[in-house]
Structures are given as structure tokens and as C-alpha cells.
Amino acid sequence: MGIEIRVEGLRKSFGRQVVWEDVTLTVPASEISALLGPSGTGKSVFLKNLVGLLRPDRGHVYVDGRDVPRVRENELYEVRRRFGVLFQDGALFGSMNIYDNIAFPLREHTRRTESEIRRIVLEKMEMVGLTGSGDKLPGEISGGMKKRAGLARALVLDPEVILADEPDSGLDPVRTAYLNQLFVDLNAETGATFLIVTHDIGTARVLPDNLGLLFRRGLVMFGPREMVLSSTHPAVDQFFNARREGPIGMAEEKDAADRTAEGGPPRTLPAPIPPQLMPSDGRVRPSMRRPGEWLAAHHVTPPPGSFVDETGRDWLRDWDTLTADHQRPA
Numbered sequence: 001m002g003i004e005i006r007v008e009g010l011r012k013s014f015g016r017q018v019v020w021e022d023v024t025l026t027v028p029a030s031e032i033s034a035l036l037g038p039s040g041t042g043k044s045v046f047l048k049n050l051v052g053l054l055r056p057d058r059g060h061v062y063v064d065g066r067d068v069p070r071v072r073e074n075e076l077y078e079v080r081r082r083f084g085v086l087f088q089d090g091a092l093f094g095s096m097n098i099y100d101n102i103a104f105p106l107r108e109h110t111r112r113t114e115s116e117i118r119r120i121v122l123e124k125m126e127m128v129g130l131t132g133s134g135d136k137l138p139g140e141i142s143g144g145m146k147k148r149a150g151l152a153r154a155l156v157l158d159p160e161v162i163l164a165d166e167p168d169s170g171l172d173p174v175r176t177a178y179l180n181q182l183f184v185d186l187n188a189e190t191g192a193t194f195l196i197v198t199h200d201i202g203t204a205r206v207l208p209d210n211l212g213l214l215f216r217r218g219l220v221m222f223g224p225r226e227m228v229l230s231s232t233h234p235a236v237d238q239f240f241n242a243r244r245e246g247p248i249g250m251a252e253e254k255d256a257a258d259r260t261a262e263g264g265p266p267r268t269l270p271a272p273i274p275p276q277l278m279p280s281d282g283r284v285r286p287s288m289r290r291p292g293e294w295l296a297a298h299h300v301t302p303p304p305g306s307f308v309d310e311t312g313r314d315w316l317r318d319w320d321t322l323t324a325d326h327q328r329p330a
């Protein structure tokens, strides 16, 4: 099962450059959360602070009662064991085949026998769809396969939290859709907490239970997907609707406060909220909310056309029928 990560008043700078300050949020246990933000807003730095690879200037990161920035070096190892981290490029060892790459954390951090290791590695390879590719070197496989190999390696120690830094960067839309489905399926199967950094608004709109946006040295918003996708906050609306008008500029130095006035109010309605991805094996994830649940509870009207999928099915209206079908064994 997953664990929650509670972040309080976190600040990080490099020299005189403040990356972000006063970041406070709770990444809920066993849910899928995604963190977005313009380039350079410190998303990768944030993930590194969670696992103690970087130390914040101040603030707390509570993981199961331990405050990560303040644990001793030997305790840090215990904390890190609970995380599986998928780095941007998969971070595979180029000279090792895929099997040995995936087996690496087990050989390094456990006393398991080679036959136990083999069972675990083959199981994780099957989970990510890499069965039969164990003998290949990283240089011989595609970018998408490298990401899945990195994911399998992140899974071998059965982590309670999975952090993935731009797992979809460089992938075509079809591979991205498969990878997103894989995240949903893994979350349903393992119950781990997922925090995914992505630039892909398509991913952000359909994959997570919760969404966050980093901008202007802070966390602008973090909360349920429906809340963020229906928000009228200028930066949130601009980012998740990919608009030019709004406070976010071409480069960080153009992200000046007065851009809101410059851009003026958005001239078009926000995009409809799509239905969330469901596990492919017919399960319903515990954190999966009814479409429109958050909106109804907060008296927010969703943008027109929301919750209708590409086949024209209306998930808001027909949720009971659609999920009844979904849960019926094939």
C-alpha cells in the first residue's frame, strides 16, 4: 500500500536563486498525483527534495513520521527504500542488459538469492510489457522501452511511493497513452502512491486524481483534478488550457506579474473535463472519484461537453451503467 507525503513550508534556493518557497501540500496515500509547471519552476528539484537527494533551506517533508530533511544518513536509506524513482531518461546503466539493470537494486540492497531475483525481475518485466527483452542493452531498445525498463527497476523493491520525472517526455502520443494506462493499472494493482511530473496536458487531464501547478517560485494550486481543471485562476486556466493569454510568459524572465493585465481575460471557454482513465483489468481504484463529484460538492458547473469520452459516452450521466460494465469479468 501507499503512504502519504506531507510537505510543509518548503523553500529551496541555489545561491541567490530561489527556486520556490513556502510549498505546502499533502500527496495523498495510494492516489495518483501529477505536478506540472513551466520549465525551470523546480519540479525535478521538488522530487529530489522528497527523497533527500537535495536538502531544502527550510520546511518539512514528512514520510511516515520521519522528516526527510532532518533524518540521519543511515535513516535516509530506510526512507529511500520506500520510494521507487523513475528518472527522466530511465537512468539505465548502458553496459548492463535490461535484466541486470532491473535486478540491480535487488542485488545491491537485498540478500535475495538469484532465483528469487529472477522471479521478481521477470514479474516486473511482465508488468511493464518487457517480457523477452531482458538480453537487450539499453542502446538497443526504443525510448519508450527504456522508460518502461526504468519503471520496472523502480518497482522491484515494492515501493510505497513512485516518483516519475517526465516519464512521457520524448514519447509519441500512442506510447504516452499506453504509459498512462500502465500507471493507472500499476496503481490499481500495487496501491502505491504516485507523483508524476509531466509537461503533457493531455496526461494531466486524464491520469491523476490530483493536480498541482508550480509557477513563480511557488505552488499555485494543488488539489483534485476537477478542481484544477475548472479553476479560473489566471495561471492555472492558462496552463491547463495551453493559452497564450495569461501571466505565464515565453521565458521565466517574462513571467512578470503585470502579464495578467497584458494578456487580458481568456476569450474562450475552458476545455471540457475528460473522463478519468480506468484500470484496464476491470478494477475500480479506491481513490477513483465519481465524475462530477468534486464539482457537485462545490457547486461548480463544469465546462460544456465535460466527461464525454471519444466514443461519445457520457460518464457523468451513465457512470453507474458504465462502471457496472467495467467491473463485470470479461
Ligand SMILES: Nc1ncnc2c1ncn2[C@@H]1O[C@H](COP(=O)(O)OP(=O)(O)OP(=O)(O)O)[C@@H](O)[C@H]1O
Pocket: 014, 019, 037, 038, 039, 040, 041, 042, 043, 044, 045, 046
Ligand atoms: N544542483 C543544482 N545546482 C544549481 N541549480 C540547480 C540545481 N538543480 C537545479 N537547479 C536550478 O533550479 C531550477 C529548477 O530546475 P528543475 O530542473 O527542477 O526545473 P523543472 O521545473 O524540472 O524544469 P523542466 O520542466 O525544464 O525539466 C533551474 O533554474 C535549475 O537551473
